[in-house]
Amino acid sequence: MSAGDNAPDEFGLIAQLFAPLAAGFPGALGLTDDAAFIPAEPGFDTVATMDAMVAGVHFLPDDPPDLVARKLIRVNLSDLAAKGAEPRLIMLAAAFPQGVGQDWLRRFGQGLAEDVAAFGIALIGGDTVSTPGPLTLTLTALGRIAAGRGLLRSGAKAGDQIWLSGSLGDSALGLKVLQGELTGLSAGHSDFLANRYRLPSPRVTLGPRLVGLAHAGMDVSDGLVQDLGHICRASGVGAVIHVSDLPLSEAARAALARDQSLLASVLAGGDDYELLFTVPDQAAAALRDLSDELGLALAPFGRIVAANGKAPVTVIGADGREMAVGKGGWRHFSGHREQGDGGWSD
Numbered sequence: 001m002s003a004g005d006n007a008p009d010e011f012g013l014i015a016q017l018f019a020p021l022a023a024g025f026p027g028a029l030g031l032t033d034d035a036a037f038i039p040a041e042p043g044f045d046t047v048a049t050m051d052a053m054v055a056g057v058h059f060l061p062d063d064p065p066d067l068v069a070r071k072l073i074r075v076n077l078s079d080l081a082a083k084g085a086e087p088r089l090i091m092l093a094a095a096f097p098q099g100v101g102q103d104w105l106r107r108f109g110q111g112l113a114e115d116v117a118a119f120g121i122a123l124i125g126g127d128t129v130s131t132p133g134p135l136t137l138t139l140t141a142l143g144r145i146a147a148g149r150g151l152l153r154s155g156a157k158a159g160d161q162i163w164l165s166g167s168l169g170d171s172a173l174g175l176k177v178l179q180g181e182l183t184g185l186s187a188g189h190s191d192f193l194a195n196r197y198r199l200p201s202p203r204v205t206l207g208p209r210l211v212g213l214a215h216a217g218m219d220v221s222d223g224l225v226q227d228l229g230h231i232c233r234a235s236g237v238g239a240v241i242h243v244s245d246l247p248l249s250e251a252a253r254a255a256l257a258r259d260q261s262l263l264a265s266v267l268a269g270g271d272d273y274e275l276l277f278t279v280p281d282q283a284a285a286a287l288r289d290l291s292d293e294l295g296l297a298l299a300p301f302g303r304i305v306a307a308n309g310k311a312p313v314t315v316i317g318a319d320g321r322e323m324a325v326g327k328g329g330w331r332h333f334s335g336h337r338e339q340g341d342g343g344w345s346d
């Protein structure tokens, strides 16, 4: 952990909030040295990913700080899970604007501590600085997997079934709830959707279990249609998905029953952090057993097909006819749009 410029009381902060989070990993040296030392493990690949979150773009400025911290960890662990890797270590770079008080920092630190414990990981370093811009948090996560066994986007084969963990669209609908754009639901459904936006559940147990079963995998962060398109382009294939087979929560079904147009948010919204993967037919039985074992819904909702030169993803509506869907892409609430195909490692 290096000293930043003019960061709020940095050394005290690091000692109080961050150093205990390094306790599980001796190579972090208690965050007292210039860098951390990670012993190489023969037979394993280290899997690395990084995601940044900017206040007003990726989270609401008044979101609870502990939930911001936990979401920051979880979106990164979701990327590791999508590659089949087990999470191990994290590094944090935080740029704080003026006015971030000790109370905010303490609650942020509590959120980090909660998920470091929950996921059995350690914070091994990072940096804190001050910024004239918005609060910006960047986390690097490192995981491990047996060498050469990682799940890639590029492995999908024509004929594969397309599966998703959990349920789709809750987070995009939850953001609408929090912004007052989706009203009239029961308090229970509204709370469920809002919580799915604020605190995703990275599928860290499922991901490693998909190694050997799935041909290709990724997590859904920018919206199902866009992310499935990434798999299709990387694999040189197309996909046909069926709206009537999409795994939806009870709350999302209630929302759609009130307003069918919300289907666009379900298909092309974002922040789901569920695992999207393709498997051969013979893997289906093992996946149903795995779903029972983990107590986690896993559902098929489409097929990989040969590339046809058109848009890679074809969406079939409940009436059996092809639907025209927007270009996909998660439009963040500030109007910001992810660059290109969503960065290096969305």
Ligand SMILES: [Mg+2]
Binding pocket: 078, 079, 082, 218, 219, 220, 221, 345, 346
């Ligand atoms: Mg991803």
